[in-house]
Structure formats: C-alpha cells, structure tokens
Amino acid sequence: MPILNILQYPDSRLRLKAAPVANIDDNIRNLVADMLQTMWEANGIGLAATQVDVQQRIIVMDLLGDRSNPRVFINAEVDILDETPRAFDEGCLSIPEVVETVERPSKVIISALNGKGEWFKEEAEGLLAVCIQHEIDHLDGKLFVDYLSSVKRQRIRKHLKKNRT
Numbered sequence: 626m627p628i629l630n631i632l633q634y635p636d637s638r639l640r641l642k643a644a645p646v647a648n649i650d651d652n653i654r655n656l657v658a659d660m661l662q663t664m665w666e667a668n669g670i671g672l673a674a675t676q677v678d679v680q681q682r683i684i685v686m687d688l689l690g691d692r693s694n695p696r697v698f699i700n701a702e703v704d705i706l707d708e709t710p711r712a713f714d715e716g717c718l719s720i721p722e723v724v725e726t727v728e729r730p731s732k733v734i735i736s737a738l739n740g741k742g743e744w745f746k747e748e749a750e751g752l753l754a755v756c757i758q759h760e761i762d763h764l765d766g767k768l769f770v771d772y773l774s775s776v777k778r779q780r781i782r783k784h785l786k787k788n789r790t
C-alpha cells in the first residue's frame with residue numbers, strides 16, 4: 626500500500642473544500658486503506674483526505690494509535706450536544722511539532738458512513754469529539770492554527786520555515 630504525501634502548512638491546497646463522497650467504490654476503499662497506512666507511518670491518530678490532496682469528505686482515525694481499532698468516517702457531520710468549551714492540546718500531521726491549546730464544544734453527535742457505507746450516529750466527547758471536529762475542519766479547508774492569534778500563527782509559520790531549510 627503506498628504511503629501518501631501529507632501536505633504541509635501553509636500549503637494552499639489545505640484550504641480547499643472537500644465534496645461529499647457519492648459512491649463508496651474500490652477507489653474509495655483503496656484510498657481509505659492508503660490513508661490509514663499513511664497516518665500510522667506518521668504516528669498520527671487522525672487524517673483527513675484534504676491533507677493528502679484529495680478533496681473528498683473522508684476521515685480516518687485510530688485514537689489509540691496501536692492499529693487495533695481503525696475508524697472511517699465518510700461524509701461526517703456533527704451536531705453540538707454541549708457547547709461548553711473544552712480546552713485540548715492539539716497537533717496536526719500537516720503542522721509538525723506544533724502543539725497548541727484549542728477550545729471546542731465538549732460534546733457532539735456524529736453522523737457518518739463507515740467504511741462499508743453504512744450510516745451510523747455516535748455521541749462523542751473527550752478525544753473523539755476533539756478529533757472529529759479537527760478533521761471535519763480540514764475537509765472545510767480550516768486548520769487548528771486558525772483558532773490562534775495571528776501573532777501566534779506568524780510565529781508557527783516562521784518556526785516551520787526554519788525547520789524545513
């Protein structure tokens with residue numbers, strides 16, 4: 626299974642909006658498998674298709690990071706069940722080595738298709754709630770650094786630039 630290239634901030638392609646998946650066919654199934662492999666290789670716990678330059682609403686996740694429970698969310702949407710902001714230290718495979726505190730609604734209900742194309746609904750809090758909101762943001766062209774002050778964002782861009790040269 627090929628390892629996909631993960632776009633790095635501030636690549637403008639991370640700002641593209643993904644379209645809903647119309648049909649879960651072999652292409653989508655292969656992409657999901659490649660995305661999981663790519664996420665694991667990079668030691669991540671979540672990856673959105675936008676990050677591998679595919680503008681389709683696909684998210685993979687493995688919150689334990691031990692490959693025991695890979696999750697697939699296709700065309701996922703969330704409704705907020707509890708708006709109370711919960712602060713969490715977030716990172717992102719597209720923004721390596723940067724961890725910043727972000728506040729998001731603490732409890733949501735997820736509706737999505739799984740890897741087999743079956744609809745499900747699931748209440749989420751804690752890490753799952755954070756991760757699904759972070760990944761859906763990716764599909765909408767949004768990054769967790771967008772929640773930070775512009776001064777902080779500037780500092781992160783400088784830091785990443787320095788580390789890459």
Ligand code: NI
Pocket residue numbers: 716717718719759763
């Ligand atoms: Ni991310």
